[in-house]
Amino acid sequence: ERAREAENLAGTVKPILRFNPEGVQVGILAADRFFAALDSAAAAGADLTEVAGTHGILLDTTELQLIRRPAQRSALRDALVRSLARAAEGYLPVGLSRAELGREVVLRRGGSERVVPTESLPTFGELLSRVAQEGGTPERTALLERLIGAFYRPTLVYERDETERRRDALRATVDSVDTVVLAGQRIVAAHEVITERAARQIDALRLALNADGRRFSVLGGLGLLGLNALIVGLFGVMLFFFRPQIYHAMRSMVFFAGSFALVAVAAGILVRQSPVRIELIPVALPVFLLAVLFDGRIAAVAAMALAALLGSQPALRGTEALVFCFVSGVAAALSMRRIRSRTQAWASIITVAAIYAAAAALSGAAAAEPISSIGTSAALGGVNALGSAALAMLVLPLAEHWTRSTTDLRLLELADPNHPLLRRLATEAPGTYAHSVSMANLCEAACNAIGANGLLARVGCYYHDVGKLTNPQLFVENLGRLRNPHDHLPPAQSAALIRRHVEDGIALARAHRIPEVIVQFIPEHHGTQEIRYFLDRAREQGGADLNSEVFRYPGPKPRSAETAVTLLADAVEAAVRVLDEPTPEVLADAIEHLVEDRIESGQLREAPLTLREIDQVKEEFVRVLSSMYHERIEYPEESGGLSADWEAPQD
Numbered sequence: 001e002r003a004r005e006a007e008n009l010a011g012t013v014k015p016i017l018r019f020n021p022e023g024v025q026v027g028i029l030a031a032d033r034f035f036a037a038l039d040s041a042a043a044a045g046a047d048l049t050e051v052a053g054t055h056g057i058l059l060d061t062t063e064l065q066l067i068r069r070p071a072q073r074s075a076l077r078d079a080l081v082r083s084l085a086r087a088a089e090g091y092l093p094v095g096l097s098r099a100e101l102g103r104e105v106v107l108r109r110g111g112s113e114r115v116v117p118t119e120s121l122p123t124f125g126e127l128l129s130r131v132a133q134e135g136g137t138p139e140r141t142a143l144l145e146r147l148i149g150a151f152y153r154p155t156l157v158y159e160r161d162e163t164e165r166r167r168d169a170l171r172a173t174v175d176s177v178d179t180v181v182l183a184g185q186r187i188v189a190a191h192e193v194i195t196e197r198a199a200r201q202i203d204a205l206r207l208a209l210n211a212d213g214r215r216f217s218v219l220g221g222l223g224l225l226g227l228n229a230l231i232v233g234l235f236g237v238m239l240f241f242f243r244p245q246i247y248h249a250m251r252s253m254v255f256f257a258g259s260f261a262l263v264a265v266a267a268g269i270l271v272r273q274s275p276v277r278i279e280l281i282p283v284a285l286p287v288f289l290l291a292v293l294f295d296g297r298i299a300a301v302a303a304m305a306l307a308a309l310l311g312s313q314p315a316l317r318g319t320e321a322l323v324f325c326f327v328s329g330v331a332a333a334l335s336m337r338r339i340r341s342r343t344q345a346w347a348s349i350i351t352v353a354a355i356y357a358a359a360a361a362l363s364g365a366a367a368a369e370p371i372s373s374i375g376t377s378a379a380l381g382g383v384n385a386l387g388s389a390a391l392a393m394l395v396l397p398l399a400e401h402w403t404r405s406t407t408d409l410r411l412l413e414l415a416d417p418n419h420p421l422l423r424r425l426a427t428e429a430p431g432t433y434a435h436s437v438s439m440a441n442l443c444e445a446a447c448n449a450i451g452a453n454g455l456l457a458r459v460g461c462y463y464h465d466v467g468k469l470t471n472p473q474l475f476v477e478n479l480g481r482l483r484n485p486h487d488h489l490p491p492a493q494s495a496a497l498i499r500r501h502v503e504d505g506i507a508l509a510r511a512h513r514i515p516e517v518i519v520q521f522i523p524e525h526h527g528t529q530e531i532r533y534f535l536d537r538a539r540e541q542g543g544a545d546l547n548s549e550v551f552r553y554p555g556p557k558p559r560s561a562e563t564a565v566t567l568l569a570d571a572v573e574a575a576v577r578v579l580d581e582p583t584p585e586v587l588a589d590a591i592e593h594l595v596e597d598r599i600e601s602g603q604l605r606e607a608p609l610t611l612r613e614i615d616q617v618k619e620e621f622v623r624v625l626s627s628m629y630h631e632r633i634e635y636p637e638e639s640g641g642l643s644a645d646w647e648a649p650q651d
Contacts, residue, residue: 002174002176002178003176006176009173012170013166013167013170014102014105014106015105015106015160015163016105016108016158016159016162017108017158017159018108018157019155020154020155020156020157023154024084024087024088027152027153028085028151031077031081034057035077037051038051038052038067039073048068049064056150063139066139067143080144083144083148084151084152086130091123091126091156092123093157093158096123101118102118107156127152128148128149131145132145179204187201187202224313231305231309232309238301239256239298243294249404255293255403259302260286260306262282263282263286264309266282267281268315271313277380278316278320278324279356279380279381280383281321281384282387283306283310284352285388285392286302287299287306287333288332288336289392290302291332292392292409293396293403293405296333300329300333302329303325303326306325306329307326320363324359327355328385331351332385335347336348348389349389352381352389356378360374360381361374361378396409404515411455414462414463420512421508422462422463424469428472429465430478431475431476431480436462436465439569439573440462442572442620443461443562444458444461446565446624447565450565450609450613453562459518460517460518461569463518463519466522467501467503467505467508469508470500474497474498474501475501486534490538491541494537498531499553502523509522520560521563523554524555524564525563525567526553527557528557528603529553529598530548531553535548535551557602557604557607558604560608564604564608567598568621569621571594571598572595572621572625575590576590582629584626588622599614
């Protein structure tokens with residue numbers, strides 16, 4: 001406050017301008033020397049352009065023609081001298097505006113000073129305007145203005161140093177100490193009215209004590225560092241216990257650390273601005289990414305940790321940073337848990353912007369802020385929501401590649417029938433492709449019913465048998481009317497060829513850069529089951545002491561709910577094709593038998609499925625297959641040559 005008082009007092013000193021009549025004569029003498037040199041050069045037949053250049057004036061062809069003729073040169077000199085002589089009235093220097101000087105100035109002439117309005121002092125621009133009003137060709141006027149600019153010497157000189165000395169002298173008269181508070185001094189007693197002076201003393205004392213504490217307290221710095229470490233550490237412990245797969249992936253942990261650091265740096269930049277706009281702290285940006293890459297729960301907890309981390313910083317205490325960061329971060333996490341279309345992204349933007357607006361309105365109402373301030377806060381929150389979502393969508397492919405995560409958007413890309421592997425499967429192994437599509441319908445419905453990722457299951461089914469592309473004619477669904485090649489092969493060799501499609505599928509998928517979460521479907525959908533058809537044939541041919549491992553898939557057993565459901569669907573979909581009358585009751589019995597067989601063989605031992613979820617899976621299998629293999633109404637043929645069911649709508 002004392003500093004402001006000193007500046008206000010210094011502002012009462014008016015700028016000092018000194019009248020400098022010598023400037024007119026100096027300018028005229030320089031102009032005379034210039035034209036004398038031109039006259040001498042013209043008489044000697046020298047190049048006038050070089051002569052003008054030595055005086056700092058560059059002439060073009062048109063200007064050279066004007067100055068080459070003696071009569072025009074003499075008239076130009078007279079006009080220049082008249083214009084320079086007008087400066088004796090007192091003109092401001094070039095580049096000094098009236099706005100810089102203020103409303104009034106002190107004009108010093110000789111030994112006297114007087115205060116004059118700044119508007120009464122002409123500027124160099126006004127001198128040039130008078131020249132333009134005298135007439136003449138545009139070329140002559142332009143050349144004359146250039147010459148005036150070259151030889152003009154200001155007749156009013158701004159005494160900047162003298163002005164600042166006077167202002168410093170006034171600043172020095174203001175004591176920097178507002179109030180002295182002695183140790184043990186009573187500022188205000190109980191039951192006394194706190195005067196304005198007492199309140200100022202208390203505030204000044206509190207600020208001084210806090211400043212001393214911040215300056216010298218090592219303990220305070222360690223305490224703040226420990227508090228930050230505690231918040232981040234608790235978040236790390238939560239990841240360790242509830243999402244160990246993230247905690248054990250170094251790339252994911254680096255991404256979490258980078259996200260926290262990004263928000264911290266952005267907040268640090270914003271707190272150095274005045275006023276501090278906490279609505280622009282981009283908490284929603286990393287939360288959007290975390291929600292899409294991992295899941296909404298982890299993103300929501302990360303948003304809470306970020307809000308606590310930022311709200312505990314001294315620079316943000318006393319602001320609503322904790323509230324705004326908390327509500328915007330959690331809203332971003334819950335609104336973008338799974339994004340599969342651009343519409344969902346816009347819904348997230350609107351949700352976060354609405355939460356910002358609600359927080360601004362409620363916070364502003366609690367603090368009795370004006371409507372304009374609340375509106376500005378809400379608008380900045382909307383800008384933050386839009387910018388964070390846009391940047392998140394831009395950075396998402398890079399973040400997905402770095403963390404090696406597979407988002408729903410990536411799964412939708414893999415589900416495109418035009419993907420090279422799926423296109424090959426549809427053309428080279430159509431039976432396998434039809435089997436994969438049927439399985440995808442089964443698995444997606446079953447996984448959605450138990451709360452698993454139905455989209456992941458669908459895409460995994462599309463690629464689970466791509467290894468059959470190596471030799472599709474070895475598999476019965478692709479034979480059509482061709483003879484079965486296994487009829488003439490030993491059972492062990494047939495089993496080896498069948499087993500090989502797992503290894504071929506993994507190699508093909510990795511060659512096409514299919515994510516590992518999809519590659520897992522290829523070996524796990526068979527688990528370690530026996531290849532029973534060829535094992536039974538081998539036993540029939542007299543192999544009592546067979547090595548059963550030769551007739552067993554390499555595994556591993558399903559380790560996720562999605563791959564476990566795929567294992568069950570693979571057996572069910574293939575089995576129901578041979579049923580003569582696939583009624584719901586027959587389907588239910590067949591599915592029950594097949595699922596029980598897989599459970600008894602231990603194929604679901606490593607899968608995170610409960611018995612209740614397995615029952616739900618069986619129910620969904622029955623429902624979907626009943627709709628796929630429902631009975632059709634038989635229509636009698638009509639005399640027109642086309643059967644009635646050709647024209648009848650499908651039931």
